[in-house]
Amino acid sequence: MSAILSLRGISKNFGAVAALTDVSLDVAAGQVVAVVGDNGAGKSTLVKVLSGVHSPSAGTITFAGAEVTIGSPAEAHTLGIATVFQDLALCENLDVVENLFLGRELRRGRLDEVAMETRSWELLRELSAKIPTVRIPVASLSGGQRQTVAIARSLLGDPKVIILDEPTAALGVEQTAEVLNLIERLRDRGLGVIMISHNMEDVRAVADRIAVLRLGRDNGVFDAAEVSNETLIAAITGATDNVVTRRASRRESKADV
Amino acid sequence: MSDTTVLPERALDMRDERLRPTAVLDRIRSGDLGVLPIVVGLAVIWSVFQALNPVFLSSANLVNLLMESVSVGVIALGIVGVLLVGQIDLSVGSVSGLSAAITAITYVNAGWSLWLSMAAAIGSGAVIGWIYAQMVNRLGVPSFVATLAGLLGFLGLQLWLLGSKGAVNLPFDSDLVHFAQLAFVPAWLSYVLVAVAAVWIFITGYSLARARRAAGLSARSTKVLVVRSLAVLIGLGFAVWYLNEARGVGWMVVSFVALVLVMNYVLTRTGWGRSVFAIGGNVEAARRAGINVKRMYTSVFMLCSTLAALGGLLAAARLAAANQATGAGDVNLNAIAAAVIGGTSLFGGRGSAFSALLGIVVIQSISSGLTLLDLNSSFRFMVTGLVLALAVSLDSVARRSRAAHGRA
Known part of the structure; x- marks a missing residue:
């Protein structure tokens, strides 16, 4: 599969701190790539580089075959890279329709509320979203509903790549399942999905490939169907002998006895 | 069962069974005070x-x-x-x-x-x-x-x-x-302006309601629109008449x-x-x-x-x-x-x-x-x-x- 989005040698420094060093990543259309790593591994920085919030200190980004620079969130939108941040970036005082179309309202001189509302319903229905009404402020929605609104919003610009930053972090069991279904629907639509996550179970449930970051560097890309949990954890923590494996082996040896 | 047969006839934005009409009092109590x-x-x-x-x-x-x-x-x-x-x-x-x-x-x-x-x-x-x-x-x-x-x-x-x-x-x-x-606005013109305002409110409200119905969304009924527009006509009309008793608007x-x-x-x-x-x-x-x-x-x-x-x-x-x-x-x-x-x-x-x-x-x-x-x-x-x-x-x-x- 040819990659729609490729990063090569991306570095990002904040003063003396190197948040990312020489990171490479490929995403193809219709593929879910999970980016995992411990706290401080550089996952969020990578998201911000891709969404145009930070520009990289070094490295190249290739999108749909051409080398691009992503100078601002608006440029990322225009290119076709949509990002759903962990904090979702919704305006609580605005209703669902207003949030969905924020920054790209239809007919900006005289807002086409009817068309926006119908389009919102279509979109939410496609995603099988459970939202009772689109004319209430986002403040009154649950965590899962907000996540759905944020993902639906990112689809409006007809993106080719969608980046989800910890999409299941704050959700309950059922809502997590709904969001994972949603991610599969995105893949079926032919979108490239980059999913940042802490949760191994969720990652293995939907991802095709898993890229591991450690201390701002690449630490291996694995095929999600083949890789074992031990290998992943070793890549994340940087050693085969660590707190997690020691704990696991202790339990195994107990079970043997 | 009866619910599912009714569903398609409801407006696009009113189909969720969790929706219930919110009373004005509820809205006010929750801090949505308006004017x-x-x-x-x-x-x-x-x-x-x-x-x-x-x-x-x-x-x-x-x-x-x-x-x-x-x-x-x-x-x-x-x-x-x-x-x-x-x-x-x-x-x-x-x-x-x-x-x-x-x-x-x-x-x-x-x-x-x-x-x-x-x-x-x-x-x-x-x-x-x-x-x-x-x-x-x-x-x-x-x-x-x-x-x-x-x-x-x-x-x-x-x-x-x-x-x-x-x-x-x-x-x-x-x-x-x-x-x-x-x-000051001449008295006759002030009444014309009030009438224009009332008609304008009705026309914009009516065309919005029609567009919403055409798109399958819920809309205000024509009766409500007429009442609203009449209320504006009477309210503004009275205010203007009262002001016209002196120098006017x-x-x-x-x-x-x-x-x-x-x-x-x-x-x-x-x-x-x-x-x-x-x-x-x-x-x-x-x-x-x-x-x-x-x-x-x-x-x-x-x-x-x-x-x-x-x-x-x-x-x-x-x-x-x-x-x-x-x-x-x-x-x-x-x-x-x-x-x-x-x-x-x-x-x-x-x-x-x-x-x-x-x-x-x-x-x-x-x-x-x-x-x-x-x-x-x-x-x-x-x-x-x-x-x-x-x-x-x-x-x-x-x-x-x-x-x-x-x-x-």
């Missing part, structure tokens, strides 16, 4: 003053009250804009005074044409707003401090321009003074109302207005949605200062003079208080253009009522301060209640 507090407040204020002095609600006094409201009301309209994006402009009084001084100096002393000196005054307002925006955007100065500096600086510039005499009279035969003092008042309507349209029906509310609600979200926040700040600060300059112009016209007191004293805080009393939140993201209109009527009513009672400005300050404290407390309590009821 209710201000209407109640106005009724109380008017009843008290009418009881104390029967002249208060006379046609002649109300005509005057409205004419006096306009200049500060226009300034308050700009304040609504900056409050909505979560900023503040403390210098509107000084800017209005400076604008009055510029008009008087160029028109009377330098002999410019009226239009040119008005353009110079209003243009200077726009430039001042641009400067504030640059300080906020580029240097990261809080708007509170940037405009506080402007409050002092432009007051000084106004005093310097007016020179040692400290006042410049505007000729009574100029169009500007005529507009602010003597230009000033063109200046009509212009102010028109300005409020334009501002309301821009805030609620355009992409620019949507961005204003978004920035006030969550700056970071607005930025990530691709809204150019800095450019929005620039436009909002420029709009505010421009309206402040226009307000100063009207104040000078009303007085037929620009002097050291134009825009000084309580103008600044009255404009901000009007916006807040009218229901625009100090916390950003909530409010409407109509709050400027409603708020300034409240403030001017207090001022007029106390003047009729022969009480001097000391009482006016105290009562206005009290009302402002009440309004801001209500805003804060309502905000807490909205947070608790999930209504942001």
Whole structure:
């Protein structure tokens, strides 16, 4: 599969701190790539580089075959890279329709509320979203509903790549399942999905490939169907002998006895 | 089973079984107050003053009250804009005074044409707003401090321009003074305007309802639209008839109302207005949605200062003079208080253009009522301060209640 989005040698420094060093990543259309790593591994920085919030200190980004620079969130939108941040970036005082179309309202001189509302319903229905009404402020929605609104919003610009930053972090069991279904629907639509996550179970449930970051560097890309949990954890923590494996082996040896 | 067969006939936005009609009382209890507090407040204020002095609600006094409201009301309209994006402009009084001084100096002393000196005054307002925006955007100065500096600086510039005499009279035969003092809408035309407003409200409401029904969404019934439009016709018609018993409705008042309507349209029906509310609600979200926040700040600060300059112009016209007191004293805080009393939140993201209109009527009513009672400005300050404290407390309590009821 040819990659729609490729990063090569991306570095990002904040003063003396190197948040990312020489990171490479490929995403193809219709593929879910999970980016995992411990706290401080550089996952969020990578998201911000891709969404145009930070520009990289070094490295190249290739999108749909051409080398691009992503100078601002608006440029990322225009290119076709949509990002759903962990904090979702919704305006609580605005209703669902207003949030969905924020920054790209239809007919900006005289807002086409009817068309926006119908389009919102279509979109939410496609995603099988459970939202009772689109004319209430986002403040009154649950965590899962907000996540759905944020993902639906990112689809409006007809993106080719969608980046989800910890999409299941704050959700309950059922809502997590709904969001994972949603991610599969995105893949079926032919979108490239980059999913940042802490949760191994969720990652293995939907991802095709898993890229591991450690201390701002690449630490291996694995095929999600083949890789074992031990290998992943070793890549994340940087050693085969660590707190997690020691704990696991202790339990195994107990079970043997 | 019966539910599923009914579903397709329901409007697209009414199909979820969790939806239930919310009673008006529920909405109010959850902190979604709308214009209710201000209407109640106005009724109380008017009843008290009418009881104390029967002249208060006379046609002649109300005509005057409205004419006096306009200049500060226009300034308050700009304040609504900056409050909505979560900023503040403390210098509107000084800017209005400076604008009055510029008009008087160029028109009377330098002999410019009226239009040119008005353009110079209003243009200077726009430039001042641009400067504030640059300080906020580029240097990261809080708007509170940037405009506080402007409050002092432009007051000084106004005093310097007016020179040692400290006042410049505007000729009574100029169009500007005529507009602010003597230009009233002929009675027949005022009724025509009321009818046009009522018909307009019905037509826009009806065409919106038709478009929504065509798209399969729920819509207001024609009956509701007719009732609403009739209520406007009768309410406005009565007000205009009562004012026509005295001098009638000033063109200046009509212009102010028109300005409020334009501002309301821009805030609620355009992409620019949507961005204003978004920035006030969550700056970071607005930025990530691709809204150019800095450019929005620039436009909002420029709009505010421009309206402040226009307000100063009207104040000078009303007085037929620009002097050291134009825009000084309580103008600044009255404009901000009007916006807040009218229901625009100090916390950003909530409010409407109509709050400027409603708020300034409240403030001017207090001022007029106390003047009729022969009480001097000391009482006016105290009562206005009290009302402002009440309004801001209500805003804060309502905000807490909205947070608790999930209504942001």
